[in-house]
Amino acid sequence: MLESINARTGMAHGASWADSTAQDIDLAARQAQSVASDFARATPGLRAELLRSMGQRLLSAREALVALADRETGLGLPRLNGELDRTVYQLEQFALALDQGAVHLLLDEPAVAGAAPVGRPRMTRIRVPLGPVAVFAASNFPFAFSVAGGDTASALAAGCPVIVKAHPAHPALSLALAEQVQAAVAQCGLPAAVFQLVQGAGIAVGVRLVQAPAVAAVAFTGSLQAGRALADLAAARSRPIPFFGELGSVNPLIVLPSALASGAAERAAALAQSITLGAGQFCTSPGVILVPQGEPGDGFVHALAGQLSQLQPHGMLTAGIRRNFESGVDAWRHAGGAQVLAGLEGNAAATPAATLVQVSAADYLRQPALQHEVFGPAALVVRTQAMNEMLEVLAAIGGTLTATIWGIDGDAAQVTEEVHALVHRATEVAGRVLFAGVPTGVAVTAAQQHGGPYPASTAPATTSVGLAAMDRFLRPVALQDAPDWLIQRY
Amino acid sequence: MLESINARTGMAHGASWADSTAQDIDLAARQAQSVASDFARATPGLRAELLRSMGQRLLSAREALVALADRETGLGLPRLNGELDRTVYQLEQFALALDQGAVHLLLDEPAVAGAAPVGRPRMTRIRVPLGPVAVFAASNFPFAFSVAGGDTASALAAGCPVIVKAHPAHPALSLALAEQVQAAVAQCGLPAAVFQLVQGAGIAVGVRLVQAPAVAAVAFTGSLQAGRALADLAAARSRPIPFFGELGSVNPLIVLPSALASGAAERAAALAQSITLGAGQFCTSPGVILVPQGEPGDGFVHALAGQLSQLQPHGMLTAGIRRNFESGVDAWRHAGGAQVLAGLEGNAAATPAATLVQVSAADYLRQPALQHEVFGPAALVVRTQAMNEMLEVLAAIGGTLTATIWGIDGDAAQVTEEVHALVHRATEVAGRVLFAGVPTGVAVTAAQQHGGPYPASTAPATTSVGLAAMDRFLRPVALQDAPDWLIQRY
Structure with missing residues (x-):
């Protein structure tokens, strides 16, 4: 009934x-x-x-x-x-x-x-x-x-x-x-x-x-x-x-070093909005954020956590979706090497807490449980030591509706072979690859592709x-x- | 090994x-x-x-x-x-x-x-x-x-x-x-x-x-x-x-009354060649021939049987394919209402006999065993009383690589609603619909479609x-x- x-x-x-x-x-x-x-x-x-x-x-x-x-x-x-x-x-x-x-x-x-x-x-x-x-x-x-x-x-x-x-x-x-x-x-x-x-x-x-x-x-x-x-x-x-x-879809977003050089605060604010849009109940909600280890990355992650802490997502669609969200973020919080940066509490409240959890790429790769989608206002920050780890994380995610790469220069002469390999890997795992903006919002147009390799x-x-x-x-x-x-x- | x-x-x-x-x-x-x-x-x-x-x-x-x-x-x-x-x-x-x-x-x-x-x-x-x-x-x-x-x-x-x-x-x-x-x-x-x-x-x-x-x-x-x-x-x-x-594919070929009015002998000869080409081992080999009841149709079927009787297909690819062919035509020969028009014997010979078996549309429709592909130099003639039976036979065949309709006039003014319905049905069951010639021979071109509804x-x-x-x-x-x-x- x-x-x-x-x-x-x-x-x-x-x-x-x-x-x-x-x-x-x-x-x-x-x-x-x-x-x-x-x-x-x-x-x-x-x-x-x-x-x-x-x-x-x-x-x-x-x-x-x-x-x-x-x-x-x-x-x-x-x-x-x-x-x-x-x-x-x-x-x-x-x-x-x-x-x-x-x-x-x-x-x-x-x-x-x-x-x-x-x-x-x-x-x-x-x-x-x-x-x-x-x-x-x-x-x-x-x-x-x-x-x-x-x-x-x-x-x-x-x-x-x-x-x-x-x-x-x-x-x-x-x-x-x-x-x-x-x-x-x-x-x-x-x-x-x-x-x-x-x-x-x-x-x-x-x-x-x-x-x-x-x-x-x-x-x-x-x-x-x-x-x-x-x-x-x-x-x-x-x-x-x-x-x-x-x-389902994880929608990885990759922050290259050049994206941290300027405008990082604005990017962090836009990303926080995208993660919490509609209480994160978008199939294109960015779920894994790849950020290089080191100071500029630390600053970006700190800004993102700060933005998320100030946002209060609205209630979720159903009690069942809410339960799945809480158990998903619980698994993140208790994973090996996990560090909770936003959304420490909130399980009992009427509305979910915007949540950000951080792990190293090594910890991400060795724990398959982290590689599943958590549907709701939460993202996992994965800190990488080298471009090679970014490729490995994308491969571990496998099929996804979108992959976003921030920080690729418009000038072909400055593009390294590493960047070419990263872009190619993104096209291998995703149905849509973004070079600016956030993946939420899918234009209705002839060139659009919403659907990636299985399980997306x-x-x-x-x-x-x-x-x-x-x-x-x-x-x-x-x-x-x-x-x-x-x-x-x- | x-x-x-x-x-x-x-x-x-x-x-x-x-x-x-x-x-x-x-x-x-x-x-x-x-x-x-x-x-x-x-x-x-x-x-x-x-x-x-x-x-x-x-x-x-x-x-x-x-x-x-x-x-x-x-x-x-x-x-x-x-x-x-x-x-x-x-x-x-x-x-x-x-x-x-x-x-x-x-x-x-x-x-x-x-x-x-x-x-x-x-x-x-x-x-x-x-x-x-x-x-x-x-x-x-x-x-x-x-x-x-x-x-x-x-x-x-x-x-x-x-x-x-x-x-x-x-x-x-x-x-x-x-x-x-x-x-x-x-x-x-x-x-x-x-x-x-x-x-x-x-x-x-x-x-x-x-x-x-x-x-x-x-x-x-x-x-x-x-x-x-x-x-x-x-x-x-x-x-x-x-x-x-x-x-597999049955590749029905439909002979409309207007195709019997002139050139029927040439059509029968071309069809006999197509049925026996490569000993019938083509995925597009015509396996079911729909012919209206009545005199002109009788003449066409007689000519087709005569042509087939004069052709001696070469040996088949493997002993297994040959065995399947013989058991397939045996099932046709012994079906209710079946009349063998060519290929009465030949089971023991080194090469298969070109075989033609005739049933009424009513007999075809009530015996699902007749609706499967027989891979080899054989065809089943299905005699129809009205256009409606042609639609029913096509529906019973289901998915097929090709469907051929002979006798549709180039003049739009002469095309009846029945013919429109027949052409539409053909596009529903086949990947390629022919209005002249035989289905064997598949051009390598941009417009080609070789693949029809399941099980084709x-x-x-x-x-x-x-x-x-x-x-x-x-x-x-x-x-x-x-x-x-x-x-x-x-």
């Missing part, structure tokens, strides 16, 4: 809802499949209209939606209003991509006369929708990665019906958002099964959805444990389906943010000797 | 080789990983040079290689010389793509001033190699999909070291090809671990290779049973890796033929606020 919990008080509010049954889920999947061919053949223009209609409805219902989101998540009105704007912008960007018309027709090659291998028929490369997509909503972005968020928008843009599995931490908001999407679907004259919602407090709903024969792909944002379990189910089906899971993503060649998110739900088809009228339809 | 078997006599010839040990395989994977970063940073120009050097060496050694291939596969000199040409052309096409420079840098977006979501930093989308790729060679294309074939070429082009698991049906050829590739690697001044070969008669070698922690991706061409088993192992690793498996492929969004085959081994990375000198390196 699902209840709407006030994130600030922990008290249930209003109605409760029964979990979707196995029959509900199978029916939703079959209905989605029954409309998949028609929706695939809907014009890109109609799909753009659907996305824009969704955006308009979110804007019109903003006040009620944001209030509901605030009650169920405790993320605060400024953040939630900004996130709603971002969600509407995201819908509009996919609509624009559809308008521009490069979604389905990729390449049209004329026939070449002569014998093979040089000679060949006319070949036209197009992309077709995969079919019904199951979207698992995230808890930490109740608009941008939930019912009407990036996964839903990109799947609908691609021409795939969507079945959202609502996140149990914001059930009332999920239903309110689903009503808006359903109204947009109806307004565009599309069948209702183009968008459906299922819900449940336990794992049974998600398991059934991933196993439903009619489901063609899954998009998931959540924990490593849940994501891996569902990915394994998707791979074990008699017809395996792609599982696009965005799981179960499908590292794909992104869940940005226009390329659509690529996940489209499959290339080569048309050979196709008539002109057919090619013109793509 | 591996032996070189003469495909025509079944007798062992010359030396035998021990299977690679678990230690050999682990060492190969670690050595590949140890050179992966350096090879990833090799210039695209150097990789193009490697591919061209491989091609030159294949041409220089043509006579010996083709003779060896003919002894171990029995495919005949004309076919094998043509396949060698195609393999060299394939290497050259990837080299050209590297020359043209669009492999790594995908998109460079300038910063946009202002607040998010509109404002954003400079974002540059690049692609980086995945790391060591395990390539499982196919038996049926000893050049084009073996040691120096498409998977190896596309992985090296992408900047990934390759470990080939040789196909046990042509071990002597595999070693001779590997020597040529190794010489090319040395000539280009690259470390030897950029290309390695392992071998074995049993499944242990492949299992160990897929499970080796240092392997980052697998490319496989082979049977559904072996491919699915290895795909499951790849998904079950502690760090799952992508498994690009090209498995374990990764239906990817292709194993054509320039997009490289995409399998590259992972996108977004660079945020990167300095110019770095972007210029991609």
Whole structure:
């Protein structure tokens, strides 16, 4: 059974809802499949209209939606209003991509006369929708990665019906958002099964959805444990389906000596803000900060600890997330060689304490328990003696959504081979490599890549943010000797 | 233990080789990983040079290689010389793509001033190699999909070291090809671990290779049973890796009434050639022919059976493939409602008989055993009463590499809604849809797509033929606020 919990008080509010049954889920999947061919053949223009209609409805219902989101998540009105704007912008960007018309027709090659291998028929490369997509909503972005968020928008843009599995931490908001999407679907004259919602407090709903024969792909944002379990189910089906899971991420940030030479105080302040943004509940929250041993590094770490001590993160999304955070930072505090620089106490308070713990690179590397993500307003400072240790720490972290390197000069002549090796290593472990700024905040654009090597993503060649998110739900088809009228339809 | 078997006599010839040990395989994977970063940073120009050097060496050694291939596969000199040409052309096409420079840098977006979501930093989308790729060679294309074939070429082009698991049906050829590739690697001044070969008669070698922690991706061409088993192992690793498996395919060919109106005899002759090409040992061999009930269809089927009866396919690749073929056609012959039109006998002969069996669509749909691929020179004619039965047969076949539709008019005004539905269904089940010609013969070009919905492929969004085959081994990375000198390196 699902209840709407006030994130600030922990008290249930209003109605409760029964979990979707196995029959509900199978029916939703079959209905989605029954409309998949028609929706695939809907014009890109109609799909753009659907996305824009969704955006308009979110804007019109903003006040009620944001209030509901605030009650169920405790993320605060400024953040939630900004996130709603971002969600509407995201819908509009996919609509624009559809308008521009490069979604389905990729390449049209004329026939070449002569014998093979040089000679060949006319070949036209197009992309077709995969079919019904199951979207698992995230808890930490109740608009941008939930019912009407990036996964839903990109799947609908691609021409795939969507079945959202609502996140149990914001059930009332999920239903309110689903009503808006359903109204947009109806307004565009599309069948209702183009968008459906299922819900449940336990794992049974998600398991059934991933196993439903009619489901063609899954998009998931959540924990490593849940994501891996569902990915394994998707791979074990008699017809395996792609599982696009965005799981945990450590997001290392490397401070090179040149970044300590000037502006270190401003950098420390920006980093403290990034670590505590949304109480650290961002998949791109910087979790490990690599700082060279020595005086300039000491000063930077001291400034960072001071900034963090002055910040009071708001409450966390759920009691469960809070418990995991406390046990995660406890493990850091009690690790060999650990030194607590901020957040000594706070376990009992209503809100979590911004926490900074420091270890040497040697201590970090010999304790695998330190290499896991701690989801919340905390970071681990790892002090390194040489560039080689930075490479080793990056390798130990393995897959991550982002890696940030501060202090690389814009002047190529000053770049050493060591720096080249560091940048290369960063591209080996991360989906996005930053050379300025902080990793929180992910632009919705064509070049974006949100998804790194496992375990950051179960499908590292794909992104869940940005226009390329659509690529996940489209499959290339080569048309050979196709008539002109057919090619013109793509 | 591996032996070189003469495909025509079944007798062992010359030396035998021990299977690679678990230690050999682990060492190969670690050595590949140890050179992966350096090879990833090799210039695209150097990789193009490697591919061209491989091609030159294949041409220089043509006579010996083709003779060896003919002894171990029995495919005949004309076919094998043509396949060698195609393999060299394939290497050259990837080299050209590297020359043209669009492999790594995908998109460079300038910063946009202002607040998010509109404002954003400079974002540059690049692609980086995945790391060591395990390539499982196919038996049926000893050049084009073996040691120096498409998977190896596309992985090296992408900047990934390759470990080939040789196909046990042509071990002597595999070693001779590997020597040529190794010489090319040395000539280009690259470390030897950029290309390695392992071998074995049993499944242990492949299992160990897929499970080796240092392997980052697998490319496989082979049977559904072996491919699915290895795909499951790849998904079950502690760090799952992508498994690009090209498995079985039925390749339906649909004859619409308008294709029977004229030129039916020529079409029947072309189809008979396609069914028996290479003794039917092509993954794109047409296995199910859909023909409308009635007189014109009867005439076409009669002509096809007549053509097939006059063709004598050459011997098959291995005794095991021959056994599977005979048991497959036996199941067809004894299915309910089956009528044998060609290939009544032949089980005991040295070479297989070209076989044609006919059933009604109703009989086909009610007998799932008929819906599996039979690898060899045989096709099943399915007689349909209405377009709707054609849609149902395509749905029953499910994933396939190709679907061919004969008889669609070039004039859009004459195209019915039924034809639109048929074309759409074909794009739903196939990776390539043909509107003329036969599906055997796969052009190496940018628009090509060789890989359809499961079970045709374990990764239906990817292709194993054509320039997009490289995409399998590259992972996108977004660079945020990167300095110019770095972007210029991609």
